[in-house]
Amino acid sequence: MRDRIFSEIPEDWRIAYEAEQLQAMAISCEAAIIFATRHAELAESLATREDQPARREELKQNGTGTGIKKNGRIENGPLPGNITL
Secondary structure (H helix, E strand, O other): OHHHHHHHOOHHHHHHHHHHHHHHHHHHHHHHHHHHHHHHHHHHHHHHHOOOHHHHHHHHHHHHOOOEOOOOOEOOOOOOOOOOO
16 A cells, blocks of 8 residues: 555655654654663662662662663663664
């Protein structure tokens, strides 16, 4: 269906659509990075107040083990599963 629609619209409309789609993807990625950064900061904050050593270590790993720095940039950190950058 998508191919049929795209075959009947002008080229500049298709390009504009694809540009908007890429912008929407970039916004979604930025939102995920902001969420992960907030999660990491909260985990680090909770770790400083945790009395149980095992739980404190777990929270520290959640805070710093994400590979996401406070500036929102992804660094070489551990990634889940077989995900690679």
